[in-house]
Amino acid sequence: MQELSQNSILTVETAGKITMTGVASVDSFSDTLLSVTVGGKKVKIEGARLKILSFSQGSGNFVASGEVHAVKYGAKLSVSKLFR
Secondary structure: OOOOOOOOOOOEEEOOOOOOEEEEEEEEEOEEEEEEOOOOOOEEEEEEEEEEEEOOOOOOOEEEEEEEEEEEEEEOOOOOOOOO
């Protein structure tokens, strides 16, 4: 199994496209919450009409769509109200 880099890039576009690199696993998903693991830490994306478009565990590339309301990395960082 290929070892994933500890670096990750999250991009949220105004058109509702969400891309992320370095994703080790998709832990859970619904139309209001996506939960993934990156570098051993949980990343939660909260929003509306969220949908996973693709995920490659081998490369760690993740693509989703929807309206993002908040991104929470681990238990410490919260980026919210930025996208409203």
